[in-house]
Amino acid sequence: MAVKSQSSRVWYSKTTVTASHFIYNSTKYVSATTGWIDARYDHVNVQCRLASKVSAAGVGFVYRVEGKFDTLDRPASIYCNRITAVQPIDQLITVTPKVKQIRLAVKTSASVIGSPCTFYGGVCFTETF
Numbered sequence: 001m002a003v004k005s006q007s008s009r010v011w012y013s014k015t016t017v018t019a020s021h022f023i024y025n026s027t028k029y030v031s032a033t034t035g036w037i038d039a040r041y042d043h044v045n046v047q048c049r050l051a052s053k054v055s056a057a058g059v060g061f062v063y064r065v066e067g068k069f070d071t072l073d074r075p076a077s078i079y080c081n082r083i084t085a086v087q088p089i090d091q092l093i094t095v096t097p098k099v100k101q102i103r104l105a106v107k108t109s110a111s112v113i114g115s116p117c118t119f120y121g122g123v124c125f126t127e128t129f
Contacts, residue, residue, distance in 0.1 A: 001128040008124045009037050011104045014051070016116035017061070022105040032075070035103035039067065041125040044095040046079075046104060048121035049087045060084050060109040061117050067099030078102070082109070090120065 015026045024035030050061050065079040079093050095102060104121045 004127040004129050006124060006126050008122055010122040011035060011037075012048075012106065012119045012121040015106075015119050015121075017106050017108055017119050018112040018116045020108050020111045022064070022107045024103050024105055035105070036068070036101040037103065037123060039095065039099055039102040039123075039125070042128045043126040044102065045124045045126070046093040046095060046102070046121065047090050047124060048093070048104065048119065049090040050083050050117060050119055051086065052115075052118040053083070053086050054108065054112045054115050054117055056110075056112070056115075058110070059112060061119070062107050062109060063119070063121070064105045065093055065095060065102060066105055067095065067097055067102045070100040075103075 011025050013026060021030060023030055046065050061083045063081055064077055066075045067078045068075050078095055078097060106119055108117055
């Protein structure tokens with residue numbers, strides 16, 4: 001299959017994450033309606049990376065790709081990962097379920113005061129012939 005077009009959207013750009021509850025974009029909104037992006041494309045890939053991590057031992061970082069269908073309109077977990085160390089390169093997550101919308105939720109495993117976690121995350125959409 002040849003690539004017809006590609007586009008991307010950014011959820012997090014050098015975003016500092018300090019909260020132990022999920023946030024859904026760089027402005028750190030927590031609303032159930034925040035962060036959703038239309039995902040009706042041939043191929044959907046989430047790209048993300050934990051660039052720096054809190055120095056406190058035992059504090060981890062969690063991110064989750066969520067999707068929802070048009071008819072159910074409730075978030076569902078597509079992929080979830082807990083990170084205990086900084087990632088040297090971005091990770092790609094292929095979203096195989098054909099959902100109406102997706103979002104990327106992030107949080108720390110405990111509230112952070114001193115040294116926050118820095119996170120990058122976006123999505124790439126590809127249309128093919």
